[in-house]
Amino acid sequence: MCHDGEECRQALDEADAAPDVVVLDVMMPRMKGTQLLRTIRRGELAVDPEVPVVMLTSRGQEADVLKGLDSGADEYLTKPFSPNELLVRIDRLVEA
Template identity: 45%
Template sequence: MSTPQLLMIEDDARLAQMVGEYLTQSGFGFHHALDGASGLEMLQQRSPDLVILDLMLPDTDGLEVCRRIRAMPSNALAKVSVLMLTAKGDPMDRIIGLEIGADDYLPKPFEPRELLARIRAVLRRRGEGGSDAAPAAVMRFGTLEIDRNARTVTVGGMAADLTSYQFDLLVAMAERAGRVLTRDQIMEAVRGRELEAFDRSIDVHMGRIRAAIEVDAKNPKRILTVRGVGYVFAKQQD
């Protein structure tokens, strides 16, 4: 198995050096860029598996860098996993980051062990972390097709744009079609990170999934909200 490659875009050189040494010792390839422009250039040169992206950069902000990553014409680059770092306490920063395509976030200051755990979790969800291969099966729900092996989603033959975490959320929901799931049950199903009780990340991701697979995201027919409980993936549609 090839060594997973990480790119950290962070203007704090001392922090990046500390993180780099720790992650290299943990079996990762590590590269560092001091600002958004050089980070985007390095991204295209090295095609890393995951980007550790600081929210506050000297030339631009991490949100804009994340937008540019997701808009890249190369499918492989556009699908790279993004873990966002933020020193801000406002939950809206996290929500916006998730809305524009970040796979996870970690507030500063952080413990290197927690960063490592989150990186491994994101890569595991993506299929790069050494877990068993996903079943070679395609789930079909009317015009919606979910290929667990290729990790792709199409609606009416058109590719749906989802992050790796959103893909796993959709699979978890589809595998339990017809069952009402709480947010905790959904998070447990994808073995994701623990979240604070006030965190709205599941709701944010569900909104993004709806935007990708529903005809009308404001009037969803496939992923339905059950007030006071959670969500349900509707079996019969189309």
């Protein structure tokens, strides 16, 4: 678990970074989740650029959802959400 976007970027750039899924908040301090997601998808980090990514946000307007998905998110959940819903969506991505 990372405390901000920059810490997450550094963790995903470690040579042994191989998460099954990445969960990002859109509004993380020091680096927004959408910016980090674009960095992942462009292959600029050691992590597999195709790793499944779930975006979490309190911004649920259609434009926000479309921006998150356009950035490369596999799933987009708006707060508040049930922890069970998050787990089901993660399970679905990992099993795919």
